[in-house]
Every structure is written in structure tokens, then in C-alpha cells.
Amino acid sequence: xxxxxVVKELKELLDLKGNPVAVKLVxxxxxxxxxxxxxxxxxxxxxxxxDARLKGFxxxxxGEEHLCKGGAxxxxxxxxxxxxxxxxxxxKLGNFQTPExxxxxxxxxxxxxxxxxxxxxxxxxxxxxxxxxxxxxxNPKQALRISQAYLNKKGGRIASDxxxxxxxxxxAVAAVKERGIPNMTLGCNGSRKFAEVADEEVIIGIxxxxxxxxxxxxxxxxxxxx
Amino acid sequence: MKKIKARGINIPHSTxxxxxxxxxxxxxxxxxxxxxxxxxxxxxxxxxxxLNLEKEESEKEIVIRMSKKEIKExxxxxxxxxxxxxxxxxxxxxxxxxxxxKVKSNKxxxxxxxxxxxxxMGAKVIEHGPADDKYFLVMEKVEKDVSNSALSADAVKxxxxxxxxxxxxxxxxxxxxxxxxxxxxxxMGKEVxxxxxxxxxxxxxxxxxxxxxxxxxERMDKLMAEAVEGGAKIYVCxxxxxxxxxxxxxxxxxxxxxxxxxxxxxxxxxxxxxVNF
Numbered sequence: 001x002x003x004x005x006v007v008k009e010l011k012e013l014l015d016l017k018g019n020p021v022a023v024k025l026v027x028x029x030x031x032x033x034x035x036x037x038x039x040x041x042x043x044x045x046x047x048x049x050x051d052a053r054l055k056g057f058x059x060x061x062x063g064e065e066h067l068c069k070g071g072a073x074x075x076x077x078x079x080x081x082x083x084x085x086x087x088x089x090x091x092k093l094g095n096f097q098t099p100e101x102x103x104x105x106x107x108x109x110x111x112x113x114x115x116x117x118x119x120x121x122x123x124x125x126x127x128x129x130x131x132x133x134x135x136x137x138x139n140p141k142q143a144l145r146i147s148q149a150y151l152n153k154k155g156g157r158i159a160s161d162x163x164x165x166x167x168x169x170x171x172a173v174a175a176v177k178e179r180g181i182p183n184m185t186l187g188c189n190g191s192r193k194f195a196e197v198a199d200e201e202v203i204i205g206i207x208x209x210x211x212x213x214x215x216x217x218x219x220x221x222x223x224x225x226x
Numbered sequence: 227m228k229k230i231k232a233r234g235i236n237i238p239h240s241t242x243x244x245x246x247x248x249x250x251x252x253x254x255x256x257x258x259x260x261x262x263x264x265x266x267x268x269x270x271x272x273x274x275x276x277l278n279l280e281k282e283e284s285e286k287e288i289v290i291r292m293s294k295k296e297i298k299e300x301x302x303x304x305x306x307x308x309x310x311x312x313x314x315x316x317x318x319x320x321x322x323x324x325x326x327x328k329v330k331s332n333k334x335x336x337x338x339x340x341x342x343x344x345x346x347m348g349a350k351v352i353e354h355g356p357a358d359d360k361y362f363l364v365m366e367k368v369e370k371d372v373s374n375s376a377l378s379a380d381a382v383k384x385x386x387x388x389x390x391x392x393x394x395x396x397x398x399x400x401x402x403x404x405x406x407x408x409x410x411x412x413x414m415g416k417e418v419x420x421x422x423x424x425x426x427x428x429x430x431x432x433x434x435x436x437x438x439x440x441x442x443x444e445r446m447d448k449l450m451a452e453a454v455e456g457g458a459k460i461y462v463c464x465x466x467x468x469x470x471x472x473x474x475x476x477x478x479x480x481x482x483x484x485x486x487x488x489x490x491x492x493x494x495x496x497x498x499x500x501v502n503f
Binding site: 105109110111159161180181207 | 230231232233242246247250251
């Protein structure tokens with residue numbers, strides 16, 4: 001969808017490991033481009049992102065293929081399981097001292113009210129669809145450059161929010177799709193363990209329409225900050 | 227307008243986030259749900275970007291509307307029923323979700339009638355009461371949410387109206403009421419079917435409706451044509467027409483002969499609310 005040159009420059013400018021990942025949520029399977037198959041293995045959303053990033057995998061996942069029902073839930077693909085929605089699961093896992101703290105947190109987690117049938121994944125440079133969000137897994141210095149580049153045109157500050165649970169799904173996709181601005185998140189226990197997000201990596205979800213300006217700013221920085 | 231839920235984010239981060247959302251293309255307006263207190267600095271932001279700011283508080287959260295749009299105002303003073311509801315319905319059809327409308331009237335009952343109808347028309351009451359020498363109502367267009375209509379798996383939403391007319395042009399008030407009521411229901415987004423039977427079929431032949439005229443209302447054939455244009459179907463009972471020598475080729479535009487099966491089917495359909503004139 002015309003992101004090849006932007007991705008090529010982004011990879012070179014930031015020396016990215018792997019691909020920026022295009023993620024789209026579809027209401028109907030009719031929206032899935034030809035050639036995209038259903039994921040042949042049940043996995044978590046964060047694993048699908050990593051597969052697209054590191055292995056170049058493309059495909060889509062319905063509720064059935066999503067192993068992490070919390071992730072599928074915040075992206076509107078399935079109803080949130082009750083123990084996730086009321087915080088009990090995270091309370092029992094030890095994330096919070098009290099059920100009230102757990103509930104307060106899960107109620108604040110970004111979740112899409114719109115219902116979707118599937119999530120669609122591809123490396124951005126070869127995506128045959130217009131993504132809702134572009135997900136980057138990067139190190140803190142690369143995240144610094146992205147943040148500086150985002151502010152380069154209009155200035156201001158960046159406020160990212162996360163809670164250490166439901167990271168690549170709620171923070172990096174649902175929040176970014178709903179708000180239309182980037183959000184940085186530090187992963188969650190699931191994505192660090194199952195999707196093997198590395199200790200030195202953070203995650204940023206970016207609206208695709210911001211990418212061109214970010215790349216232009218990065219080119220300016222490269223020139224000025226030699 | 228874009229709706230965003232961002233509970234659990236406090237100042238100054240809530241302010242930074244909202245400013246970035248505005249800068250990133252939402253300067254035409256947004257509706258954002260925040261934890262109470264997180265909105266403290268937003269009036270300054272609204273002023274900076276020239277936006278109107280309105281607050282709506284509930285027990286735990288606060289909904290902030292930041293918009294460039296002024297609220298449109300309609301004064302329906304002097305309009306007789308169902309004029310106000312038709313005017314409001316037409317206006318709501320042109321509005322987007324989240325847009326607001328202020329309606330004024332010199333009659334409290336007119337405002338009350340509109341307020342009662344809003345849920346069915348895809349809007350909700352924001353504020354109402356007396357102001358100066360009139361009464362007012364501020365409404366907001368909302369998504370028609372099936373989950374809010376208390377539907378169970380066994381319940382059926384009655385979103386269609388069947389107007390049964392059996393008196394005809396001999397009773398002008400009931401004849402007028404048939405099409406005035408049909409137009410009001412259409413403006414509320416209902417699907418409307420008129421069924422003429424018994425003496426009611428006297429309305430159907432070309433030219434007959436034009437003989438009915440009350441000084442305070444439009445000639446009835448015009449109301450009938452407006453209802454048809456608005457999407458109302460008009461069925462004419464075949465038996466009653468036959469009984470009175472009325473032929474299909476003599477029916478006014480929009481009227482169609484229908485048999486008992488059609489009538490029974492309509493009456494048996496639980497999605498229809500039935501009214502008799």
C-alpha cells in the first residue's frame with residue numbers, strides 16, 4: 001500500500017531489527033486481501049506481531065486462533081473473559097494487592113467498543129492492506145528517536161500510558177487505533193514470555209499516517225546530528 | 227465526532243494526550259471520557275485551539291466534549307403537532323453522532339413530547355427546562371444501540387407502524403390523522419404501512435383525497451403524497467374496493483390493492499405497532 005520506501009528508510013535510519021508490523025482489525029472476512037490465510041497455529045496477538053516482524057509472516061486470526069482472550073477482547077474480536085474483565089485474574093496472578101486495584105486497572109485498559117471478526121498481520125513494507133496501526137519493537141534509543149521525530153513537526157510532549165498488562169494488544173493497537181496518536185508500552189508478562197519480546201526492547205504503536213513525517217524528521221536528525 | 231475512552235490517565239498526561247490528539251487531526255472535535263480530575267487543564271487547551279468545551283459528569287468519570295461546532299437552535303413555537311417532531315426528526319437525520327441540537331417552544335408539552343420520542347429517534351436528552359419565556363431541550367444524536375433497548379432473545383423491537391384506516395373521507399379528522407400520524411412516524415425513523423379498508427378505501431381513488439381540506443391543514447392529497455414520498459406504503463383492501471366498485475387503475479399514486487393475506491400478515495408481524503383510525 002505504498003509503504004515500501006518509507007519502511008526502507010525507517011529501517012536504515014534506525015537500524016531496526018526486523019520489520020515494522022502492519023496490524024488491521026476487520027469487521028468482515030471479506031476485507032481480507034487475497035492470499036492471506038488464516039493462521040495455522042493458535043497463538044497470542046503479540047506472537048503474531050513477532051512472527052510478522054521477525055519471520056515475515058502474513059495472515060489473519062479470528063477469535064479461534066487467538067490464544068490470549070484478553071488480547072482478543074480488548075481488540076473487539078471476542079468478549080473479554082469475566083476474570084479478565086473484573087480483574088480477578090490479575091489479582092490472583094499477584095499483579096495487585098487488592099481486587100479493587102485490579103478492577104481499577106482493567107477498567108482503564110484501552111478497549112475497542114467496535115466488534116471485529118479478525119486481526120490481520122503483515123510486515124508493513126509488503127502489506128496489501130491499509131493498516132490501522134504500525135507496531136514497532138525497538139530499543140530505548142530508537143524509541144527516543146521516534147519520539148523526537150514525532151514531535152519534530154508540531155512540538156509538544158508525549159504521554160504514553162500502560163499498566164504492564166495487555167501491552168501489544170491494548171496499549172499498542174487498541175489505544176492507538178482509538179486515539180489516533182502513538183503510544184509506547186513496555187510489554188507485559190505474556191509478551192515478554194511467549195512472544196519473546198527482548199529485555200532491551202520496548203513497543204510503540206504508531207498511526208500509519210504519521211510515518212512519513214517521522215521518517216522525514218529522522219532524515220533531518222541524521223543530517224544535523226552527525 | 228471521535229469518541230475516546232481514556233480512564234486512569236491523570237494530569238498532566240491527560241492534557242498532553244488530548245493535545246496530541248487535537249494536533250493529530252482531531253481539531254474538529256472529540257468526545258473524551260476521563261477519570262474525574264483529569265480534565266482540570268482542558269479548558270486552557272480548549273481556549274488555545276478555539277474549541278467549545280462541555281462537561282458531563284457521572285459518579286466515577288467525566289465526559290468532555292471539545293468541538294468547534296456551535297449548537298444549532300430550532301424554535302418550534304407556533305407549530306402544531308406533529309410539526310415539531312417532524313422538524314426535529316428531519317434535523318436529526320442531517321446530524322452526525324455526537325452533534326447537539328437545541329429546540330425551543332412556548333409550550334412545555336411540546337418539549338415533553340419531543341423528549342419522550344428521542345430514544346426512538348436515536349438521540350438523548352442532555353438538558354431541558356424553562357428559559358426566559360419559553361421551554362427548551364438540548365439533545366445529542368447517539369448511535370441506535372440495540373443493547374440499550376432492553377431486548378432479550380425473545381423480545382422483538384417494534385420499529386414499524388401499521389396505520390389501519392376504516393372511515394375514509396367521510397370522517398375528515400380521522401382521514402387527516404392517518405397521514406399526519408404516518409408522517410410523524412416516518413420522521414422518527416419508523417417503517418410505515420397504511421392499510422385502507424371498509425369505508426377507508428374511499429381515500430384511495432384518484433382525486434378523492436383532494437376533496438378533504440381543513441382550514442388549518444394542507445389539502446389531504448398533499449399530505450398523502452408526502453407520506454408516500456417519505457416511504458410509506460399504502461395498501462387498499464381488495465374486498466372493500468371491489469365492494470365499492472373501485473378499480474386498481476383508478477387508484478392514486480402510491481396506493482396498491484392487497485388481499486386479506488397481506489392484512490393478516492401485517493397484523494401478525496410483532497415488529498408492527500398498530501393504530502386504528
